[in-house]
Amino acid sequence: MRRAVIALLVSLVLPTSAVAAKGTIAPPGNSGVSQYQEDVPTAKGSQPSNTIAPGGGTNGPGSSSGALSPSTVRALDKQGSAGRKAAALAQATAPRIGRPAGPPAVKTVGGSQTSGSSPVSSVVKALTGSSSSGGLGPLLPIILIASLLGAVALALVRRRRTT
């Protein structure tokens, strides 16, 4: 059950296609030092390095990075390493909300330039795949609606059986 909850949470935060996509993130301020970059799956495929907000502490000012609420992070944390991994994955791969530290068009992997985007458009682009990479496009809402209908149907069947 616990695993199912985590899987559900991650699947809601993380667009399906992101699992297959790969991106590179770098320590803050060192996107030009390729040896210390981390290759991870991302929601938008090959995204600019260092676009994940600094954060991660649970104490002091260094807390929270946005994709999951602090209470969700705490809840996942209590579920042991599987929960922590789920939180980490969700935080790292979720569409960026807010701006990274510093101007949005300075450093990118491979020296290419990119511009920042608004929080809303980032989320929309990531979910619908209208950005240049990743996402399921218009299929995603259809899948979500189909899943919802399936869940409702299942609930109805169970209810009939119990009555």
Next chain:
Amino acid sequence: MTASVSAAKAQGLTLGFDNDPVLTSGSSASQALWLGRAVAEGAGIARISVGWASVAPAVRPPGFSPASPSSPGYDWTATDAAVRELSSQGLRVLLNFVYAPGWAEGPHRPASAQPGSWRPDPTQFARFATAAALRYDGHFPDPLHPGSFLPRVRLWQPWNEPNLNGYLTPQWTRSGSGWAPASPAIYRKLLNSFYAAVKAVSASNFVVTAGTGPYGDPPGGARMPPVQFDRGLFCLNARLSPTGCSNPPHLDALDHHPYGIQGPLWHALNPDDAAVPDIYKIARVLHAAQRYGHVLPRGPKSLWATEISWDSNPPDPRGVPIQKQARWLEQALYVLWRQGVDTVLWLQVADSPPIPNYGASYQAGLFYLNGKSKPAAQAYRFPFVTQRANSSRVKAWGLAPQTGSLAIEKLSGGQWKLVRRLSVSNRQVFQTTLTIRGRAVLRAQLGSETSLTWTQGA
């Protein structure tokens, strides 16, 4: 409020700096200034990386004797100067060697391989190690100061980040249609030959493995994930069961470089990568190796982190805010220590100039380039961190900047009120548990020194 008179007994934590050019180059006055600051901030160790290829000749001259510290062809001038300068300030020097001269590399180095990285010859490396250990055994005449001797160096580190192809190649070799790890076995031979050489000069020499880089690539890539590298080094399979190991690695300390993509609680996403809170993965491999006799000599081994940092903003526009850099620094010290690390070297005393740009240079100093201190300096000298244990108890941890009576205080009604008093020694790790419900702002105070404040959540 609870009173106590003694600090909790705990493993120690030695701090230092890594390869900061301001410590080993520039004018004498500038070096002296920065060295003084490094020591004043509590550093005990300075790591110097030396190119084997820059000390050894590109072409061996007649009479070249690679195991002799005074052989013709060797140029120790820069290394002598750095060792002399750092030792004069009371810092212990960790001498780190990397990059082989061409004549000590394996044959057929591909054009894509970094010069000096291709299958370095362990026998030649041992001869070089002997020469270095003899030169810095405390009895070698100082060529610049007749009548005196070069300082003694006890801390030795063969190679750097051997899981990255920037330093050691090949990382992988073809195996059928896939890839097999190559660098762990290459490095094991280098490590063992180096270990034997420096220990033969003095049994009190201390050998630290090359720190592994934190992140890897899939098989065949440029970087091997550090935990996978360590498993290979210690002849363990993916389940940490022993595999054949004719000559297990010899070492005194195992080193890793846990650069974080985010803060000190941020785990690496790939299972065989290791950021700050993932040192336990490295420790787990080491402990398995100890269990199976796959690390020699038998006995306890230390865990070191000889490179860690976060760039700050300012000056790096992509760095983390300076207050956050300071919090992350002290929290990283705690998280590393909690996992068994007893020596941590912060990358820089001072920021580097942004050459060629901020992204490709480091601005992780405790001081700006103009000499002004950042909050990180306070965090480094007097780290103080709290962590909630449960709804009513909070763990407090820190490193004492001097000997004396340390007060842990809580902000209450605009006033700092004593929560706990501890008797501590200079550079002693202290930890204690406080009874605190709800949100609290805490700090430690000792003599005229005060830690950064730490806001503890409910």
